[in-house]
Amino acid sequence: MEHSCEAAVITCIDFRFWKKLIQFLSTQGLESYDLTAMAGGAKNLVDGDTREMVFRQLDICTGKHEIKKVYLINHIDCGAYGGSAAFGSSEKEEIKLTEDLNQAENIIKEKYPSLQTVKLLMEFDQTRVLK
Numbered sequence: 001m002e003h004s005c006e007a008a009v010i011t012c013i014d015f016r017f018w019k020k021l022i023q024f025l026s027t028q029g030l031e032s033y034d035l036t037a038m039a040g041g042a043k044n045l046v047d048g049d050t051r052e053m054v055f056r057q058l059d060i061c062t063g064k065h066e067i068k069k070v071y072l073i074n075h076i077d078c079g080a081y082g083g084s085a086a087f088g089s090s091e092k093e094e095i096k097l098t099e100d101l102n103q104a105e106n107i108i109k110e111k112y113p114s115l116q117t118v119k120l121l122m123e124f125d126q127t128r129v130l131k
């Protein structure tokens with residue numbers, strides 16, 4: 001069996017979202033990927049105290065499994081952010097989650113310049129691919 005895969009997926013542990021994520025990824029034609037689930041998903045790249053832990057996973061994904069892409073996921077009402085209530089409004093929540101996805105993307109591009117990135121913002125009723 002081939003020992004490489006297409007992508008790494010960095011997502012949250014939240015049970016309300018990871019099953020939907022796996023379904024969504026299959027609709028995108030993604031067949032094989034390494035899955036890292038940590039509370040906060042992409043937030044773990046933005047936070048200096050957890051970034052190295054994500055890098056340790058990605059070093060294996062790139063070194064052993066020759067991934068070409070990283071999927072970065074954030075979701076609405078994430079406990080690692082204090083839930084939706086912590087933001088004051090859904091607009092502010094979306095702005096912060098999007099900012100963190102953009103920052104996580106920049107961090108990936110700096111450390112792993114050859115990798116493509118895909119940013120997903122998950123809501124209860126939809127998953128959006130961000131530009």
Ligand SMILES: [Zn+2]
Pocket residue numbers: 012013014039040041075077078079080
């Ligand atoms: Zn979460």
